[in-house]
Amino acid sequence: MNSNEPREIDIAIIGGGPAGMAAGLYAARALRSTVLFEGGVLGGQIATSDRVENYPGFPDGIGGFELAMAFHQQSEHHGMETVYAMVSSLEPQEDGRFRLGTDGGGEFIAKAVIVTAGANPNKLGIPGETELTGRGVSYCATCDAAFFKNMDVAVVGGGDAAVEEAIFTTRYASKVTLIHRRDELRAQAVLQERARNAENLEFLWDTVVEEIHGSDQVTGEVEKVVLRNVKTGEQSEMPVKAVFIFIGQTPNSNLLEGLVELDAGKHACVNDWMETKVPGLFVAGDVRANAARQVVSSAGDGATAAIRADHYITDHF
Numbered sequence: 001m002n003s004n005e006p007r008e009i010d011i012a013i014i015g016g017g018p019a020g021m022a023a024g025l026y027a028a029r030a031l032r033s034t035v036l037f038e039g040g041v042l043g044g045q046i047a048t049s050d051r052v053e054n055y056p057g058f059p060d061g062i063g064g065f066e067l068a069m070a071f072h073q074q075s076e077h078h079g080m081e082t083v084y085a086m087v088s089s090l091e092p093q094e095d096g097r098f099r100l101g102t103d104g105g106g107e108f109i110a111k112a113v114i115v116t117a118g119a120n121p122n123k124l125g126i127p128g129e130t131e132l133t134g135r136g137v138s139y140c141a142t143c144d145a146a147f148f149k150n151m152d153v154a155v156v157g158g159g160d161a162a163v164e165e166a167i168f169t170t171r172y173a174s175k176v177t178l179i180h181r182r183d184e185l186r187a188q189a190v191l192q193e194r195a196r197n198a199e200n201l202e203f204l205w206d207t208v209v210e211e212i213h214g215s216d217q218v219t220g221e222v223e224k225v226v227l228r229n230v231k232t233g234e235q236s237e238m239p240v241k242a243v244f245i246f247i248g249q250t251p252n253s254n255l256l257e258g259l260v261e262l263d264a265g266k267h268a269c270v271n272d273w274m275e276t277k278v279p280g281l282f283v284a285g286d287v288r289a290n291a292a293r294q295v296v297s298s299a300g301d302g303a304t305a306a307i308r309a310d311h312y313i314t315d316h317f
């Protein structure tokens with residue numbers, strides 16, 4: 001083979017989070033030549049989670065990074081190969097295969113592609129937010145609320161995610177204050193009703209968080225937030241041990257734009273088998289529409305996509 005020719009593989013997986021690594025495990029165990037492309041850190045969002053307590057099989061929980069490494073080791077053990085590069089182009093070919101280019105200049109031709117590029121939670125962009133992430137600032141209450149048992153916490157946002165996660169957090173926290181920039185929630189009515197009925201959930205309207213302070217901004221934990229009422233301009237402080245932020249998320253779907261159907265939030269629309277409208281192109285995990293956004297559901301998505309991709313290759317090549 002001429003070394004300048006693209007390398008031919010069966011299944012390309014774009015993104016090394018739980019969905020990608022589970023897809024890689026299933027694809028490799030189906031004896032398909034499988035390459036997973038990761039341009040950043042393996043593990044996706046769990047790589048920065050201090051502890052994961054809701055992934056089945058670990059009664060005492062497990063470190064996020066440790067879980068990510070275990071996923072990766074298992075998938076490679078069964079034959080998945082990892083290429084540490086960002087996929088910069090994805091083009092369907094006339095013969096039904098896909099041409100992928102990486103930022104390092106690598107070229108690949110794959111019979112099926114599974115995009116598991118994940119999503120990033122939107123950030124407030126305020127002082128203390130980045131510094132205290134993992135030490136009280138969190139973008140997943142389902143993952144982290146249990147660490148704040150009997151403590152006062154804040155939730156920021158007014159959409160479905162904020163309200164749903166605020167309700168979940170009331171199971172653990174002594175008091176949850178939902179801070180919203182307007183005086184009306186965006187969340188669906190049924191969630192609003194549930195939130196209003198929750199005993200230890202209070203609303204703080206027309207308010208934005210301007211700063212998050214820790215006992216020590218470098219190694220400490222969240223101690224308080226600085227607030228501003230957007231109508232009166234009045235500033236105040238509120239002591240809290242955690243700030244859960246749900247102001248939307250941005251899926252990493254750039255590669256899919258113009259190729260598959262995306263919803264208003266730019267998540268890819270797929271069917272129950274993770275199939276897009278483009279034959280051989282699958283999307284799984286947080287980058288797809290209507291994902292539950294959990295490690296276990298992402299891994300399930302990845303497995304589903306790989307099983308279907310294996311069948312697709314058998315039927316079409």
Ligand code: NAP
Pocket residue numbers: 123124156157158159160161162164181182185186208246247248249265
């Ligand atoms: P979302 O619906 O876009 O809501 C984002 C919220 O954050 C809005 O209330 C918005 O305020 C607020 N916000 C945005 N930027 C902000 C900023 N810089 N500072 C303060 N507040 C800010 O996002 P989401 O809640 O993540 O939901 C995303 C999608 O997933 C939605 O389609 C939702 O229906 C769906 N979802 C569904 C469920 C469910 O059905 N159980 C659960 C979770 C998510 P404004 O209201 O003022 O714009």
